[in-house]
Amino acid sequence: MIGCRHMTQTAEPHYFTERAVQDWTRIATRHRIRDEYFLRAVERYLRPGPILEIGAATGHLSEILQHRGFDVTASDVSPRFVAAIQSRGVRAQLVDATANIRAQTGRFFANVLAQGVIPLVRRDPATANATLAAIHAALEPQGRLICISPHAWRDPDPQSYFRPREQIEIARASRLYRIIKVFPHQVVPTALYRSWNAGILNFLDFHAARIAAVRLVWVAEKIR
Ligand SMILES: C[S@@+](CC[C@H](N)C(=O)[O-])C[C@H]1O[C@@H](n2cnc3c(N)ncnc32)[C@H](O)[C@@H]1O
Structure with a gap:
């Protein structure tokens, strides 16, 4: 599984287990300092x-x-993750991103954030297109989809996933979005981040990223 190698064998059912909550809670803790810095750069979009x-x-x-201070709702297809989100004190909702997001949430959003979300990254064009359409329908006019797309190089089965540039091409070809920004991110292993070195590592994660970044960030704006 992308972003967590040992999950490959269990694939999607894993996300519905208590073990997944433990795994992703640990991953979240490990990524916390990196992401606090990273999101400051994303906020401008x-x-x-x-x-x-x-x-x-x-x-x-x-x-x-x-x-x-942002008005944010976090969602997932797994009820266990939704409970875990709630326990963080964040507004949470059960949402299958491949279905009608607008109907599931009952509202429109100015932004949709998606980091390594399976229906967008797994090599299944029909599902990726259905998900892009569902996001589009839930966005306000000129709303934005911000995707953080990891490369699957280290996954045992990298061919199962779209490369980030392929994801961008699918979004562009859908004619539902225009791509307004693409940038590579992260060269430093996340585990190296500490509060005392985060500033310099964050600088490297952005400025050395053109050499060998592990993920691509892309921002797509709804066009119709
Ligand atoms: C690789 S994890 C990424 C988790 C998180 N975004 C992060 O980067 O830490 C993939 C996520 O996609 C979710 N997912 C899988 N199928 C989904 C669907 N149909 N709708 C919404 N989320 C889905 C999984 O439950 C899981 O939380």
């Missing part, structure tokens, strides 16, 4: 208004954004 995070796992990105 957010439109004013509410944010929906899809496939949020335990919702640590949303928690950081909420602490910064």
Whole structure:
């Protein structure tokens, strides 16, 4: 599984288990300092208004954004993750991102945030297109989809996932979005981040990223 190698064998059912909550709580803790810095750079691409995070796992990105004053809802297809998000004190909702997000949430959003969300990254064009359409329908006019797309190089089965540039091409070809920003991120192993070195590592994660970044960030704006 992308972002967590030992999960590959169990694939999707894993996300519905208590073990997944433990795994992703640990991952969230390990990524916390990196993500506090990273999200400061992402914030400039957010439109004013509410944010929906899809496939949020335990919702640590949303928690950081909420602490910064954003109106954020974190969602996932797994009820266990939704409970974990709630226990962080973040507004949580059960959302299958491949279905009608607008109907499931009952509202529109100015922004949708998606980091490594399975229906967008797994090599299944029909599902990726259905998910992009569902996000589009839940966005306000000129709303933005912000995707953080990891490379699957280290996954035992990298061919199972779209490369980040392929994801961007699918979004562009859908004619539902225009791509307004693409940038590589992260060269430093996340585990090296400490509060005392985070400033310099964050600098490297952005400025050395053109050499060998492990993920691509892309921002797509709703065009119709
Ligand atoms: C690789 S994890 C990423 C978790 C989190 N975004 C992060 O980066 O820490 C993939 C996430 O996609 C979620 N997911 C899988 N299928 C989904 C669907 N149909 N709708 C919404 N989320 C889904 C999983 O439950 C899981 O939380």
